[in-house]
Amino acid sequence: MTARADAAAAAPLLDVEGLRVAFDGREVVHGLSLRIMPGECVAIVGESGSGKSVTARSLLGLAGPGSTTTAERLEVLGRDLARAGEREWRGVRGRSIGLILQDALVSLDPLRPIGREIDDALRIHERMPPAERRTRVVDLLDRVGMPDPAAAAGRRSGELSGGLRQRALIAAALALDPPLLIADEPTTALDVTVQARILALLGEIRSRGTGILLISHDLAVVGGLADRILVMRGGRLVEEGPAEQVLRTPRHAYTRALIAAVPTDRARGERLSVSSAPVTGDGGSDDAVRTGDRPAPPARTAVGERPVLRLDGVTKTFPVPGGRLAAVDDVSLDVRRGETLGLVGESGSGKTTVARLALALTAPDAGEVLLDGRPWSSLPERERRPMRRRIGAVYQDALSSFDPRWSVRGILDDALGTVLPRAGRRERDRRVTQLLDQVGLAAPVGARRPLTLSGGQRQRVAIARALAAAPDVLICDEPVSALDVTIQAQILDLLEDLQRRDGLALLFISHDLGVVRHMSDRVAVMRSGRIVETGSSDDVFGSPQHPYTAQLVADAPRLAA
Amino acid sequence: MSELELRQTTVVSAAEHEAPRPARRMPRIGTLLAFAFVAFLAVAAFAPGLVQTHPPNAISAAEAFQAPSFAHWFGTDESGRDVYSRVVAGTGTSLLIGVTATFIGLLLGAVLGVLASFGGRAVDFGVSRLVEVLFAFPGLLLALLVIVIAGPGPVTATIAVGLSTAPGYARIIRGQLVAIRSAPFVESARVLGHAPGRILARHILPNALVPLLVLATLGIGQAIVWASALSYLGLGAQPPAAEWGAMLAAGRTYLGTAWWMTVFPGLMIVGTTVATTVLGRALTRRDQEVR
Structure with missing residues (x-):
């Protein structure tokens, strides 16, 4: 001390x-x-x-x-x-309190070098000659673990990765050596490996005698650092x-x-949310605390023999300055009936491109996507269209996936259009109400527009829409990443229930190891467009073979440190 | 229980069951005034007899050049015709020109915009460059060009104004369509297996065009100004037709002695433009609040 x-x-x-x-x-x-x-x-x-x-x-x-x-x-x-x-x-x-904000991208002026941003505090508060300030800035960047601090001081925030930007922000907050730091969600937008390093840095700052007020929605993140x-x-x-x-x-x-x-370190099939009461009001989190008897989850359907969805050596490249970047590089995956395949990786690893390839929204440059062993990605769109109802999708940003002009009922009714094209008004209304009920939404929610719903409710509507056509495969791309942890628990439980009931094949994509581990039977770990490791969920997370997987597992925040 | 209490309970229970919509504010006073003015214009356009005080074309040499009075609210012109009644009589013509011209511009813009955004790369290039060339001409100059080719008159003036507003609409529509075509909700409709025609009709066009209709109300005022300008130059409606621009032109000679002959038709043009613009803005605000 x-x-x-x-x-x-x-x-x-x-x-x-x-x-x-x-x-x-x-x-x-x-x-x-x-x-x-x-x-x-x-x-x-x-x-x-x-x-x-x-x-x-x-x-x-x-x-x-x-x-x-x-x-x-x-x-x-x-x-x-x-x-x-x-x-x-x-x-x-x-001077007395330094502040570290969540979003380093918007908290730093994109047009000024980060050195200048850090220098601001020194220039405003301290009487220090410019040359001394320059050495101090480099010194601060060095302290927060910025590689090559002298060069980094001259870079703009846009040229730095998310983790380095966050380091620059921390350096700015430390500039005047304040005895107290307030960090508001300092790692929320970051990948786990980067998050682990930022948390370690904050721990180091604390050990030098600085007090820290850490604000977070994530108990697991807080657990390792807070007293x-x-x-x-x-x-x-x-x-x-x-x-x-x-x-x-x-x-x-x-x-x-x-x-x-x-969900971290929680067995597959174990319930996360406390209650399953239909969500009616806005306070989704209110329902989470109400303890009550929930009906026993339906028994699991047996995992099928043959894969429903299969990606076979799929490659997708995008043009970048000076060549082409393989966003997805020779990826092979398969998902069977009643099974969840988790796809985990950090931002930019190509997870979302895999989802788009599976949904045939983009065509592979090499390899093929097969549905039930039959061609899927190679079909012309006209022939594929009638089969599209067999693959449903749930996205991270549910709101933007809804037509802004429509009510919830209209959205679900539209989705039923491919299944019940000739059904009467009453039959469709009945089905819409049934769908709402399946995802735990009360019927009056149908009259509302998605904009007026909470995040969890929106995601339930998105799931209901995906289920409208009774698909065999559901592709979930970061379905809970934007949700609070108790709401996330409810959505994960809902997906699990629906899978048990309908025997859905689930391709579950997430950056969150805890979520993926909880949800998946098998896991594929993706890095820079390649699958580096695949296997049963327990094997991959229990005894990771690839060093990258091991790193991910080690860096994932968990409750009991 | 008193009636008031009763009403309060109903409100509370309704609020519980209904969506918490964003609170809709009372319309602003300006919006109300604009609405009243447009309502008056509508009456004047469709049933001018209801608001006229004199026959608009009744000549009476004895009453020429009378200043505004109780008998003649806006005064009389060189032939003793009642200016107020003529302004009312001109409303139909002016509004018809304004609305029709806007409609022509919108329709043409929509065709060009849809072509550009769905016709493929080459068509997009062609249409976009054409629109840029049209943009290079001042709108009124473009209208004059059309009249030079087709001859003066209210019909050509209308078409001319419509043509000259089309490039602006075309560019906006193209931008809207391109943005919405790649919106996540359109993609999710594709994932559901909907046919392209259905996606276009149910998702893309409504989302692109409805905000545009709101924008078009802003265009009506503009079109009326341009049509009046053409009539003032003697290229639109011809005397003795009671059109605002033509009335302005006729009164110009007597500007020093009979100011009311020009001021009142001019005020109508200004009033109409302002009122439609204010209403258009109010509609835009509402559209944004709903989203």
């Missing part, structure tokens, strides 16, 4: 009591208390709408337009800021305690639901 940390050991860096934040008279944070000591990492965990980000921003006096922040006590480094004006806050930001965890929900604190205790012996039902929803 440094001398500074020792001297300040008795005094908290941040001391907040009864923090309330309201927007236009509507209170969103209802009296939060929080203390951070030097060298301590406190995490606030909650789902979207829990008020965690607003809390973080209000600690910097940045709650936003139309907001009123009040607190019984709000002290930063012993300085009372409960009634601070904008002028006073400006002295605090950067204490605060669980927030609906603007209130529901549980607080040492990380170990909150994760291992949570007292509050909501915390238990959150932990139960994390």
Whole structure:
């Protein structure tokens, strides 16, 4: 520990009591208390709408337009800021508290070199000659593990990868050596291997005596770093305690639901969500906490003998400056009836191109996609069209896959058009209601437009649409990546139920190892367009053969560290 | 339970079952005024007799050049005709020209836009360059060119104005179609196995064209101004037809003595343009809120 940390050991860096934040008279944070000591990492965990980000921003006096922040006590480094004006806050930001935001791409000016961005803080707050500032910038970039820091300082954010951009942001936050760092979802948009490195870096910063307030929706991410965890929900604190205790012996039902929803290291077929009550209102997460008897999941249909969908040595290249890039390079996969094949890989590995090839939305340059052993990708579109209903698709961004002019009922009715082209109004209405029921949506949801639905509800509608034509294969491309963990749990359970009932073959694509492992019978690991390893889910994750898989498994955040 | 309480309970239960729509604001006062003005124009266009005070073409030498008064709200012209009644009589012509010209422009633009976005690379290239060439001419110049070829008159003026607005619509429609054609929801319709014709009719065209209809209401005002300009130059509606542009031209000679002969038809042109534009903007806002 440094001398500074020792001297300040008795005094908290941040001391907040009864923090309330309201927007236009509507209170969103209802009296939060929080203390951070030097060298301590406190995490606030909650789902979207829990008020965690607003809390973080209000600690910097940045709650936003139309907001009123009040607190019984709000002290930063012993300085009372409960009634601070904008002028006073400006002295605090950067110098006393550094902020790391989620999206490094938009948080950095795309037109300026990152060195200049970091230099800003030094130029505004410190009287330092330019030459000294330059060495300091390079020094900071070096500290956050930026390779070749001197050259990197001259690059713009667009020229850096997501992980390096995040490092640059952290360097900017550290520029004035603030005793307290606030990190709002610092790793959310990053691949697991990169995430692991950023979390390690934050751990290192903490060990030098800096206090960290970590905001995240992901308990698993927080678990490895935080000393204490605060669980927030609906603007209130529901549980607080040492990380170990909150994760291992949570007292509050909501915390238990959150932990139960994390799919990492959970056996295939094990339930993740707590309740399966039909979702009617907006508060999807409300249903997750309501404990109740759920009907036993249907028995699994036997996995079929022959593959329904088969990719045979498929290659797809795209033109890039100076040649062609193989987005998918000699990939062979097969999915059988009643089976889930997980396809896991980091961003840019070619997962989505595999999905598009399987859906025959793009034609392979080499190799072939077969449906039931018969040609699929090589058919002319005219002959393929009548068979398209056999493959359904669920995408990450459900909203943009719906015609914005249509209601939920209209969307499902349209999807039934290929199956029941001559059915009467009443027959179709009956089927639509039935589909809504299958995905756990109440009938009145049908009258709404997708825009007015929550993320989980939208994804349910997307699944209902995919099921409308009673497909044999369902291709899910990152179906839960945009959802809160409890909602994610509900959607995963729903997919599993539907597979058990209908014997669907599932191609499940995700960057999230935990999700893939939980969902899949077999797994294929993809990297730079190639399948590096494939096998049963337990084998691949239990004893990975390829070093890349081993790295992925090691870096995946898990609850019990 | 009082009636008010009753109503409150119904509202609450309705709110529980219905979608939480984005709160629809009351229309702005300007929108209401614009709507009232357009309503008046509609009456004047379809049933001018209802709002006219005098026969529009009744000549009375004794009443020539009278200033606005209670008997003649907008005064009288050189032949003693009631300017207000003539302005009303001209509404039908002016609106017809404006609406028809916009429709022609929209239709032509839609044909060009659909050709460009679905006709393949070569057609797209050809159409896009043609549109760019048309863009290079000022709109009114293009209209004058058509009239030079086809001869003056209200019909040619209408067609001329329509033709000269077409490139703008063509470009917007092409952009809309290209964007929507590759939208994820169109792709998901393909995945469902829908035929291209159905996708075009049910997804692509409605999404591309409905915002355009809103835009077209903005174009009507513009078309009326252009048509009036052509009539003012003597290339559109011919005297003694009571068309606003032609009335402006006729009153020009007496601008120093009888200002009302030009000011009131001019005000009608301005009012109509402003009102349709305000309504168009209100429609655009509504369309964006719905999305």
